[in-house]
Amino acid sequence: MTTYSLDALTQWARETLEAAGATPEMAQSTARALVDAEAVGLRSHGLARLSQYAAHLRSGRVNAKAVPFVRRAHGAAALIDADEGLAFPACDLAINEAIRLGQEFSIAFVGVTRSHHFGAAGNHLARIAASGLAGFAFTNSPAAMPAWGGRRALFGTNPIAATFPRQYDDPVTVDLSLSKVARGKLLVAARDGQEIPLGWALDAQGQPTSDPRAGLKGMMCPAGDVKGAMLALVVELLCVSLTGAAFGFEADSFFDENGNRPHIGHAFIAINPSALVSAEVYHERIETLLAAMLADEDVRIPGHRRTDLKRQAQRSGIEVSEDIAAQMSGRQA
Template structure:
């Protein structure tokens, strides 16, 4: 079945999402920040973090699970170690502040760390670290998410898919951006298979008893398998320490669902590291040597190439979004077009 789509410019898409969120009780500055992030994710091709999230976000604002009016607060342990309290609101306004203060501090001190607490779903991390790299700095970001991965050898989920993203500036080129989650496949693929009644390949997940399964419903009740086996769960623990323990955010096992309006605020956390190379021109020159060598290898592809191409197409031709998402957004915003 072919899904009917609507094509919008990036500006039109942002204005629509912003209006929809304002209509359900979101502060205008917060709504603009969320809209920019959702549209940027859609433009990257990360549709699981784009328009598909609007209904969940709107429902959570309405239920009070997300405080749409909360404005983030920034505090400092010292000049180069900062904390942002998202105050159980959306993650994106807090991340906007985190990146601004992190860049300023890193330029002054060479590096800065920013921890975000009492936060929420933060979407595509690639968008955030790319902002840092476009300012001529190196960005690293991690986030914790609702529990979905068991420690190696166990069957009870403790860690989220806990994504990691990295970005570095390049000469006359888009930043190098690396963005990955620590599960073998995205949890959204299993959720989609469950919705449409399809089996999943063996090796994606285990059931609640820790046994391999091809049943998506059993997989969702069990545990995602980590990429890289035991090494993946070690990385997930590392992310948990940086994104939850350090900022005093909820551990993954206590982070409530990003998809439902029921339950308490998610209370998740994020952590950003911003680095200012002492000689940015020399750093970029050395980086280009490595990337050029990789590009020259037959069959090799740099991380993020598809992302860059997708963004270019979105800017040139607009976003083609499933009509039901646009209709929903227009209904919320009061635009019956």
């Protein structure tokens, strides 16, 4: 393994995306998001995605010159149009709007339409928590899971995330996919020549598989079986019916270089914790629950491991795979 600073990795990712046609703004926003994911240990949403994004820019699956904009705004709600570009500039704009509207109205809903893969859901919420607001993030994605009882991929893995700020410590942040694991973990396993545990995925014939490549051609298993499938349905409707985006079954796989522009949707919610009770009551209730959780020695607060990993990465850099190190040396993705 080779270690690089966050700045070096971000520069390489930015240069790679610009070489594939992205605007400097799109390249910088995306590079920062990929390195942030790598820094918190989410390799499946980190630099492993760089070559995929670059391929989509080159093939035209992404509008390389996209400039996201506020398409509609009414009261505490707004809709961001990603202009068919990579998702991160649109998500940056959405988070800005969610914070502004959340502070003005105490609650905000900001949707994003005509977008692309938005990476690690929880990472988008860091600025919301830093502003003192509670936040939620949702996205649909290309079809990878069947409806419960179905035999074809219909819903995406449809991750959700939530963050709750604390007064004197890092926020509580929950980030999970509604498949048993994020599909990107299969991408990493396939790239590294590793098997996956049975129960993560099904092959194209609907049979359990330990081959990540077969899983990528087949379907993911929902977390919690029928409950996960129903939650995936909820996220699909939340991110599409309210934004006019494409359903998962209407979007071609992110893992294919060629295909349609996915046009998927995202949703962000920001809430002022002081809107209904005082800040003192909010923080007391949060800390009371966390203290009760931590009374059991094996319990950990969600999100804190990622925060610790990012601080360590900021100090010492990130160890990357030899594949990525080779790409860094050759300056290409």
